[in-house]
Amino acid sequence: MREVTLKHIAEILEISVATVSKALKDYPDVSPKTKKRVKELAETLNYKPNSFAVNFRTRESKTIGLIIPEVVHHFFSNVIKGIIAQAEKKGYLVIILQSNESYQLEKKQLDLLVSKRVDGVLMSLSNDTANYKHINDVLDRDIPLVLFDKTAKLINCSKVIIDDRKAAFIATEHLIKSGCKHIAHFRGPLLPLNSIDRFLGYKKALETYDIKYNPSLVFTCNDVTFEEGFNFTQELINTQSNVDGLFAVSDLVAIGAIAKLNELKIKIPDQISVIGFSNWFMSSAITPSLTTIDQPGYLMGKKAFKRLFKEMTKIRKKQPFKYKTIELPTSLVIRNST
Amino acid sequence: MREVTLKHIAEILEISVATVSKALKDYPDVSPKTKKRVKELAETLNYKPNSFAVNFRTRESKTIGLIIPEVVHHFFSNVIKGIIAQAEKKGYLVIILQSNESYQLEKKQLDLLVSKRVDGVLMSLSNDTANYKHINDVLDRDIPLVLFDKTAKLINCSKVIIDDRKAAFIATEHLIKSGCKHIAHFRGPLLPLNSIDRFLGYKKALETYDIKYNPSLVFTCNDVTFEEGFNFTQELINTQSNVDGLFAVSDLVAIGAIAKLNELKIKIPDQISVIGFSNWFMSSAITPSLTTIDQPGYLMGKKAFKRLFKEMTKIRKKQPFKYKTIELPTSLVIRNST
DNA sequence: GATTTTACCGATAACGTTTTCGTAAATTAA
DNA sequence: TTAATTTACGAAAACGTTATCGGTAAAATC
Known part of the structure; x- marks a missing residue:
């Protein structure tokens, strides 16, 4: 047969x-x-x-690669979903690889995708990627590549992002406007642009409303986990008795904080207001429900693919194009924790 | 160039x-x-x-397809991660498609993968897949296919599963042994084998311990969401005043139930014991922490790929092989909700 | 009736790799 | 020395598709 x-x-x-x-x-x-x-x-x-023959002949695979720091992650899951859905509409398949937040792996995965000759690459930077040569190499080969969420200013390519700084500003501002004077921040790791920007947005808001920045109110979550939120809250309460607000870099951390505050019988939002970041579905489920910043993961995936698709067609037709940075809107979702 | x-x-x-x-x-x-x-x-x-040429010549793509009902799902995310990790070790890439719990889509996606000539397929059945022709077609073409988690008895192929019935039995037994006499069950949808088996395990446990099965203690969650757990709990409390235990088909549903019980100031586990299913990371985070059945998602993904890999090599070498069903162990994780 | 145009089809090359088979040279055995 | 064997390489075909370039016949135009 x-x-x-x-x-x-x-x-x-x-x-x-x-x-x-x-x-x-x-x-x-x-x-x-x-x-x-x-x-x-x-x-x-x-x-x-025979798609092998077609690929061979047309030099196209109708597949794109996707490199993501971590698959088991609510936000990235949504991005993946958005990408897959949009890709399918255009007849593209998606190969997913995970960098595990490691630069070395990220580099290796990118090499793999290039040698497999995907038509384009979508990626979100790992936390310890500080060197961008591997990415520039791909771009130099005229393989379309679009970054999303975790990007870097120094890489010259198209990006789909949110304005983390502005969103963090709004989050902090919301705390201030609801009466908080001593606002803590559980920030993300030192490197990825997102957590830097969120931290800067936090600082900017304090500054704007004439609140003195107090470094001992800032804790760094290296893994951005529930436990970190939980433990840092204990530490926060122990050391900063007058704290009345908390802006956490992610909902998970915020939920960890809420769990600890509940345990300590500290009233939310009466004694401390808490705001998270992402609008994970669990944030509306916990008690009290969590005020947060909505970060549109699905949409981001969709837009990222759309942009990549545009660049792939441009390159195929040898038409020039300019890199574009697409900024997606975020919104403040007010619930019972503030 | x-x-x-x-x-x-x-x-x-x-x-x-x-x-x-x-x-x-x-x-x-x-x-x-x-x-x-x-x-x-x-x-x-x-x-x-040139991998296009290599694929063409060798008639192999070193890629496999993965069809999953829903990407944004904690259990499946872990399975994906396990599959990707193992596949990478063997030099395989993974194309991920989502069936959205729809038979029609599942069928379409499978066709897509076959026409793309993946070397093998890994899939978990959608909830409304009752016809298996599309799957048998693939098997008939000698394309290795391994099912995991959501399978069907009528499909003759290799499978990687857990013993849902036994696990549910153990969960229910645990409730009984901790003194519960009137145990409710929030079951999953009517069709997938898992929720049927979990329901049967629940019934079997009641039977074994001479507890009369009471259908009005059973609620069906069609979407298996937090909200269903939340709302059915209200209904349960309203209608069945003597209920003292609850076995939920998934942690998410159980957590919804706990949220409602907390709201109603019903003491857990004093008044009602709650047990979930999956051991989602959030189940150790909530208050009270949730007793549950650990379902090894990452391992399942790993084993599923390993099995597929074996079958792919067998087929390539034209060696005969037998389908195998691999059953992964589950374990009872006792926390504070029972 | 001669010429040009149009419509339709085929021969052929090409893509880059793998693999079979043949063969010349080198080596060993007789 | 001759015959048999081994070693090392190349020619060529094949995989299935797409695209270019002619060519022939019919139709249209002059």
């Missing part, structure tokens, strides 16, 4: 392979009659083009 | 393309000297085999 090829159809119909190929692709120089004959036979024989 | 090919190397070294190819793959009929020459030049020219 061999696979049915163009040759088989050609032999049965006693025409050439070339004509069969052209008939199936609706070339103008094939008569309607032969087109019909070919298409009908292809249908009944259940002809499926 | 063309891509460097075997031909280029051959021309520079004034030998044939065939020899270059063989030298790079360490064929025995190439002298050590030429091998060395070829390999060194390949290295300096940074030769990378």
Whole structure:
């Protein structure tokens, strides 16, 4: 039982392979009659083009690569979903790789994708990526690459992001406007731009509202986990008795904080207001429900693919294009924790 | 700037393309000297085999497909992670598609993967898949396919599963042994085997311990969400005043139940004991922490790929093999909700 | 009736790799 | 020395598709 090829159809119909190929692709120089004959036979024989041959010939795989720091993550899951959905609409498949927040792995994965000849790459930087040569190498080869969420200013390519600084500003401002004077911040790791920006947004808000920045109110979550939120809250309460607000770098950390505050019977928001970041579905489920910043993961995935798609078509047609940074809106979701 | 090919190397070294190819793959009929020459030049020219050509020629893509009902799901995320990790070790890439719990989509995605000529397929059935022709078609084409987690008895292929019935039995038994007499069950949808089995395990435990099965203690969660757990708990409390235990089909549902019980100031586990299913990381984080059944997602992904890999090699070598069902152990994780 | 145009089809090359088979040279055995 | 064997390489085909370039016949135009 061999696979049915163009040759088989050609032999049965006693025409050439070339004509069969052209008939199936609706070339103008094939008569309607032969087109019909070919298409009908292809249908009944259940002809499926050999995509290996097509890839080889057209030098396109209709697949893109996606490198993400961590698959088991609510925000990234949503991004993945958005990417896959959009890619499918355009007939693209998505190969997913995980960098585990490691620069070395990220580099290796990128190499792998390039050697597999994907048509484009979507990626979010790992936390310890400080060198961008591997990415520039890909761009230099004219392989479209779009960064999302975790990006770097020094990489010259298209990006899909949110304005972390502004969002953090709004979050902190919301705490201030609800009366908080001593606002703590559980920030993310030192390196990725996001946590820096969120930290800066926090600082900016304090400054704007004439609140003195107090470094001992800032804790750094290296892993951004529930436990960190939980433990740092204990430490915070122990050392900073007058704290009345908390802005956490992510909902998970905020939920950890809430768990500890509940345990300590500290009233939220009466004694301390808490705001998170991301709008994870659990944040509306816990008690008290968590005020947060909505970060549109699904949309980000969708937009990132759309942008990549545009660049892939431009490159295929050898048309010039400019890199673009797409900024997605975030919104403040007010619930019971503030 | 063309891509460097075997031909280029051959021309520079004034030998044939065939020899270059063989030298790079360490064929025995190439002298050590030429091998060395070829390999060194390949290295300096940074030769990378054109994988389109390789795929075409060898009829292998070194990629597998993965169809999953829902990407944004803690358990499946872990499975994905396990699959990707293991696949990478063996030099395979993974294309991920999502069926959205729809039979039609699942069928379409499977077709897509087959036409893309993946070397194998890993999948977990959608909730409304009751017809298995599309899957049998794939198996008939000698494309290895392994099912995991959500499977069906009528499909004859390898599977990686847990014993849902036994696990549910143990969960219910645990409630009984901690003194519960009137145990409710928030079950999953009617169709997938898992929720049926978990329901049957629940019933079996009641039977074993001479507790009369009461259908009005069973609620069906069609979407298996937090909200369902939350709302059914209200209904449960309203209608069944003597209920003292709850076995939920998933941690998320159980956490919804706990949220409602907390709201109603019903003491857990004093008045009602609650047990979930999956051991989602949040279940250790909430108050009270949730007793649950640990379901090894990462391991399942790993094992599923391993099995698929074995079948792929068998098929390539045209060696016969038998389908195998691999059952992974689960464990009872006792926390504060029971 | 001669010429040009149009419609339709096929021969052929090409993509880069792998693998089979043949053969010349080198080595060993007789 | 001759015959048999081994070693080392190359020629060539093949995988299935797409695209270019002609060519022939019919139709249209002059």
